[in-house]
Amino acid sequence: MLSEAMAVLGKELTGELRSRVALNAIGLFALTTLTAVAYQIGPYRIAAEDRPHLLAALLWIILFFAATSGLARVFVKEEDAHTAKTLRLAARPEAVLLGKLLFNLLLLVALEVFIVPLYCVLMAYEVKGVAGLVLVLALGSLALAAVATIVAAIISRASGSGTLFAVLTVPLALPLLVILIQGTRAAAESPDVAAVWPALRAIVSLAGVTLIASAYLFPVVWHD
């Protein structure tokens, strides 16, 4: 089953690298929001003691909404291009889910590698526990990709437009967003990794629960 999922992932990557539609959408959205935020707020207007929390919240708002502007494409383009039926006949649902989930995860990681360093520089956000931050980002991306992928599968079969994806994903992901902001703030404030541990535990359990639900629900959503 893994090789089938890798085939799906490979197809998504080649397709995306050639058309670069999702990459552009997410990258440009993040960049424009970041520059707007950096220009408007700037690092010095926030009081020192509020900075770790507020900057963590702003970072995740940029990452979160950039993600919602691009993560739905992975299923929506299959329906729009009428390739969904061919894929449905050729591949097993689990392989499709895993392949597309990994693709969304890679998309998120690419977004973070691109935006987070830039954000720290522009907003003068000095993060004491970089290891903790990387952990929060990695596991947070997994949880976010899990929620986004199953919701993308759901809305791709509805006649709604892209906005439906944001309407459905945001409320589901709000608890995750709250925890991610907590974790990022903890990572920023203290160098040792133990500080982010409570947030990581919550993120891992949320990701686990979403993945299990997706594994059960996806075949129902994918096959009529």
Add this chain to the structure above:
Amino acid sequence: MTDKRWLLKWLLGVWLAVVVLGAFFYAPTARGFKGESARIVFFHVPQAWVAVLAFCVNLIASLRFLRTRDPIDDARAASAAGLGLLFSVLATVTGSLFAKVMWGSFWNWDPREVSIAILLLIYAAYFALRQAVPDEERRGSLSAAYAVLAFVTMPFLVFVVPRIYWSLHPDTLLNARGSIDMESRMVQVLVASLVGFTGLFSWLYTLSVRLARIRLRRQQGVEG
């Protein structure tokens, strides 16, 4: 009018009237509260309880629909979700009224308020999804899938978010609601109110399912 069901309904009518009177006269004024404001708890808590109960019924009906694909189960899920949304709106309104009296502002990001608000968004999104799917069998399976996802995130909303306390102003507010020590008479009224509201919910629920059943029979009747 001697039919057992009519009797039950009239009993419910009288029961809740007595609960209302009890809430204002039988129960003593709670200590440590401004005036009589604590009495709202007799309505706020049952509404929140009924909302969660409705979402449980929605989950069960959705899971059953995924197995049976019977449109009546989809109708049950939709009616339960509708009532759940109604009661969570009521719970939010009574909650913020209580906050206005106690803490002077309608909304002060108390973790419980954040959880209810996110719950509202999720089930409002559930109905946005239902609107966006024309084919009624697919509408059933997609909304059932989202209902399961929503239910799976609820524990995180109710348990994780309040424990990791997050608010814009760092000083933690005294959460009076959690710490009321209930006198026995207050507990009696509260329990009576819980029973009454549950009765009201089941009545509204059966009514709406019976209506849906008629609509379905009409639709199937039309094309034989």
Add this chain to the structure above:
Amino acid sequence: MPQADSIFWVAAVAVVIWAGVFFYCLHLDRKVRELEEHE
């Protein structure tokens, strides 16, 4: 003490609201019953 009287008003309004809701539900129930028997 005047403050006690105002609680009567609140209670009265609450009972009236409940009565309205109750009779409306009863009315709906009867109409649904007619539809069911009519099928």
Add this chain to the structure above:
Amino acid sequence: MSFEGVGKRFGARTVLTGVNGVLRPGRVVVVTGPNGSGKSTLLNILSGLIRPSRGSVRYLQDEVELSRRGWLSKLGVVAPDMAVYEELSALENLRFFTRLRGSKADDVVLEGLLESVGLARREHRRPVGAYSSGMKQRVKLAQAVLHEPAVLLLDEPSSNLDEAGHTVVGALVAQFRERAAVAVATNDPRETAWGDEEIRLAV
């Protein structure tokens, strides 16, 4: 593959009622009827992608009944609402579908197949997006027979195809007639001629 009393209703609109039939190797079944009479819906139901509102579809292979999802991998389907990936080339598409079905992708075999459906070798590596609709249809035909399907469901296979393309489809039907159950949904007289049996659907 046998189906009895198959009916399908979309909301209040009934598209199919009481359709029966059997698909067996050696007998090509042609499904005809005006547009909107449910030809494509019937094929979608037989392919297991849509559930029938009434009636049942059973798939038997040497007396063993496969579940709906079990027989999906045994199908070769060509339909107007089914496309191949435009950002990939014809060869990449076939390689992708072969790996999806768990078998090793051997380029020589795939290129042979592409040529047998009439696609010139120099086209094999260009993205399908740049193909004409006739060439795209040929790639769809190749994708349908790639994995030696036990059932071939062709929904208007010769659409967008010229005379040469039509003969390619005819050759495929002849090639699979004996070892696969073949069903063709069409109104094209050239294609109805292939049928040993006909299911006529009324609106």
